[in-house]
Amino acid sequence: MKPVVVLVSVDSNSVLKGAREYKNLLIDLVEEYNLSSVVDVLETGSFGVYLDGVLLEVLPDGIYYLVKSSSDVREIVEEHLLKGRRVFKLEVPPEKVRAGVVEKIEVPQETRVVLRNAGVIDPTNIKEYIARDGYAALAKALTEMKPVDVIEEMKKSGLRGRGGAGFPTGLKWEFTFKVDADQKYVLCNADEGEPGTFKDRLIMEGDPHSVLEGMAIAAYAVGANKGYIYIRGEYYESVRNIRKAIEDAYEYGLLGDNIMGTDFSFHVSVRLGAGAYICGEETALMESIEGKAGRPRLKPPYPPVSGLFGKPTVINNVETFANVAPIILNGADWFRSMGTESSPGTKVFTLVGNVVNRGLVEVPMGTTVRELIYVFGGGVEGGRKLKMVQTGGTAGTFIGTDKLDTPLDYDSFTKYGVSIGSGVILVIDERHCAVDIAKNVLGFFAHESCGKCSPCREGTRVALQTFDRLSKGLAKKEDIEYLWTLADVMQQASLCGLGQSVPVPMKSLLQNFADEMEAHLKKECPTGVCKFVKEKPRRPVLR
Amino acid sequence: MKTSADLDSSLYQRLDDYIESVKEKPGILINVLHKAQEIFGYLPDEVLEYVAEKLDVPVSKVFGVVTFYNFFSRKPKGKYQIKICLGTACYVKGGDKVFERFLEELEVEPEEPTKDGLFSVHPVRCLGACSMAPVVLVGEKDFYGRLTPNDVPSLIKKYREG
Numbered sequence: 001m002k003p004v005v006v007l008v009s010v011d012s013n014s015v016l017k018g019a020r021e022y023k024n025l026l027i028d029l030v031e032e033y034n035l036s037s038v039v040d041v042l043e044t045g046s047f048g049v050y051l052d053g054v055l056l057e058v059l060p061d062g063i064y065y066l067v068k069s070s071s072d073v074r075e076i077v078e079e080h081l082l083k084g085r086r087v088f089k090l091e092v093p094p095e096k097v098r099a100g101v102v103e104k105i106e107v108p109q110e111t112r113v114v115l116r117n118a119g120v121i122d123p124t125n126i127k128e129y130i131a132r133d134g135y136a137a138l139a140k141a142l143t144e145m146k147p148v149d150v151i152e153e154m155k156k157s158g159l160r161g162r163g164g165a166g167f168p169t170g171l172k173w174e175f176t177f178k179v180d181a182d183q184k185y186v187l188c189n190a191d192e193g194e195p196g197t198f199k200d201r202l203i204m205e206g207d208p209h210s211v212l213e214g215m216a217i218a219a220y221a222v223g224a225n226k227g228y229i230y231i232r233g234e235y236y237e238s239v240r241n242i243r244k245a246i247e248d249a250y251e252y253g254l255l256g257d258n259i260m261g262t263d264f265s266f267h268v269s270v271r272l273g274a275g276a277y278i279c280g281e282e283t284a285l286m287e288s289i290e291g292k293a294g295r296p297r298l299k300p301p302y303p304p305v306s307g308l309f310g311k312p313t314v315i316n317n318v319e320t321f322a323n324v325a326p327i328i329l330n331g332a333d334w335f336r337s338m339g340t341e342s343s344p345g346t347k348v349f350t351l352v353g354n355v356v357n358r359g360l361v362e363v364p365m366g367t368t369v370r371e372l373i374y375v376f377g378g379g380v381e382g383g384r385k386l387k388m389v390q391t392g393g394t395a396g397t398f399i400g401t402d403k404l405d406t407p408l409d410y411d412s413f414t415k416y417g418v419s420i421g422s423g424v425i426l427v428i429d430e431r432h433c434a435v436d437i438a439k440n441v442l443g444f445f446a447h448e449s450c451g452k453c454s455p456c457r458e459g460t461r462v463a464l465q466t467f468d469r470l471s472k473g474l475a476k477k478e479d480i481e482y483l484w485t486l487a488d489v490m491q492q493a494s495l496c497g498l499g500q501s502v503p504v505p506m507k508s509l510l511q512n513f514a515d516e517m518e519a520h521l522k523k524e525c526p527t528g529v530c531k532f533v534k535e536k537p538r539r540p541v542l543r
Numbered sequence: 544m545k546t547s548a549d550l551d552s553s554l555y556q557r558l559d560d561y562i563e564s565v566k567e568k569p570g571i572l573i574n575v576l577h578k579a580q581e582i583f584g585y586l587p588d589e590v591l592e593y594v595a596e597k598l599d600v601p602v603s604k605v606f607g608v609v610t611f612y613n614f615f616s617r618k619p620k621g622k623y624q625i626k627i628c629l630g631t632a633c634y635v636k637g638g639d640k641v642f643e644r645f646l647e648e649l650e651v652e653p654e655e656p657t658k659d660g661l662f663s664v665h666p667v668r669c670l671g672a673c674s675m676a677p678v679v680l681v682g683e684k685d686f687y688g689r690l691t692p693n694d695v696p697s698l699i700k701k702y703r704e705g
């Protein structure tokens with residue numbers, strides 16, 4: 001890696017203005033002045049702005065020049081590269097260039113921050129990431145900001161954890177910053193296992209450096225020098241692209257010792273998950289990185305005090321880290337201009353189930369369920385009637401059509417009983433039975449409960465068996481009342497977020513589809529999915 | 544350390560090389576098990592004992608970790624592992640019916656290899672490809688989406704004929 005990099009923006013516009021010729025001239029001049037060992041000249045894609053000339057960027061200084069002639073190029077080499085003096089008359093203010101960072105892709109009303117590069121750049125080519133302001137935020141943090149400034153900016157931005165719980169990211173960093181320790185860690189939770197969710201996979205596959213840059217900025221802010229990305233073992237492509245990104249970042253001096261010539265060092269390695277949903281829980285994930293079975297720890301102490309290997313640890317989701325660089329680069333006010341007061345910014349949603357267009361969409365916080373399904377999702381497939389939507393993920397709420405106009409953010413659960421979670425919008429049409437869906441959801445949790453605490457271990461199994469009896473017409477009214485009690489117990493007494501959130505889908509199904517539950521007591525399944533039996537059922541097989 | 548005749552010693556050599564390259568790192572057990580399963584195809588007890596000895600941890604700990612995670616298997620699997628997603632998003636698109644059809648066509652129980660050792664069928668919870676629901680993953684990389692039970696026979700045929 002050479003300490004200085006000159007990026008030449010080469011796109012269909014700048015080529016007409018002589019970009020290739022200027023690039024070759026740059027290379028020749030660098031040679032002529034014996035700067036080849038310290039200066040790299042690289043060709044990149046478009047900076048996203050169109051000016052009357054060719055844009056160059058000098059890294060790590062982050063200075064943009066607009067050149068219109070060979071003598072301009074010569075002046076930059078002789079003054080800036082050789083003597084270290086900026087050529088003010090050729091400079092372009094960064095705001096002017098960076099205005100092009102957030103592009104509106106041509107999808108109706110989508111706002112791409114997290115997915116700014118996904119599908120736009122070659123994710124295995126670090127140069128393409130750099131050309132789109134990649135690592136400029138890290139450079140800014142390292143050279144212009146103290147760790148407290150970074151934390152202050154993150155707090156001001158109001159960014160909340162995108163893994164589902166919505167804890168303010170800046171606060172988390174501040175807690176970790178304030179603890180004195182010889183070793184701190186930054187972890188990226190990429191153990192995406194929530195049925196219906198695949199946003200983190202696409203971020204890692206499409207823009208792996210955005211995650212690394214976010215992690216490096218977090219490490220600088222809290223005083224950590226070591227980080228891990230814990231990726232689901234099944235995500236082969238993500239693992240491949242993240243590993244390549246780490247390798248390239250090391251080569252370019254953007255990871256490793258003395259990053260960009262500063263005192264800051266940060267090392268990252270990949271750890272693989274092995275198929276356990278519980279490992280998405282932060283303390284279980286740490287146990288797993290330590291090479292143990294991933295069973296959650298009792299909290300407190302929380303990770304900022306005692307996390308990985310008992311050291312202060314920041315742990316954030318992939319999508320959270322992907323938000324960091326744009327915030328540092330464009331400022332908290334810019335970030336707050338999107339989304340809602342309590343939940344600024346955008347959210348990546350996954351549209352799945354019986355919906356016409358299935359896939360990812362990134363929109364401002366506060367977008368309603370109806371807009372997501374009908375504007376972006378194109379409505380229910382086959383012209384069928386919408387019956388219910390599960391929002392947030394398998395641990396999220398089931399809502400009926402009466403709640404479609406709920407704006408989704410981190411407060412919509414407490415305000416309206418509709419959770420945003422990890423951003424799943426699972427559309428379920430009229431052919432499906434609420435009791436049958438309940439069995440599927442509880443079957444999942446009964447299988448994935450780690451077994452450490454009894455409310456969750458036993459609760460998920462008993463709830464599954466009870467819904468199973470209901471689906472066979474063998475349940476009594478008391479069974480439904482019992483499910484409510486069971487949900488309360490699990491919510492209050494479970495050790496970790498898994499057991500505590502199983503009641504969310506349970507209660508929302510019991511409440512929003514009470515009539516359908518009641519009907520099953522009378523051996524009636526309105527959709528005809530459930531087959532009623534006379535004899536006592538066997539225990540359901542757990543898969 | 545005894546090694547059975549059907550486990551090639553060159554496989555142990557590959558595992559050794561990997562362990563040597565990472566053994567200084569803390570908490571590396573799970574990565575070693577990933578590698579071991581990649582090399583041997585599954586994790587027979589003698590491999591667990593071998594890993595325990597090499598990393599100087601109790602066999603009970605290795606056993607505890609292997610049985611905790613779904614990814615690790617102590618039984619041989621088919622040459623082609625067919626993973627069928629039964630997560631909610633695939634379930635509402637009929638993933639369960641595709642799963643049943645695979646079991647019928649191959650005449651096997653879940654997780655057991657077929658008599659010819661070619662296939663094994665595994666129910667899984669979310670492969671992170673929900674937009675293609677219902678999803679089936681054969682091996683490590685062959686994803687098949689938007690399947691119906693009727694697509695199952697031709698899919699099996701494709702792999703049987705190699």
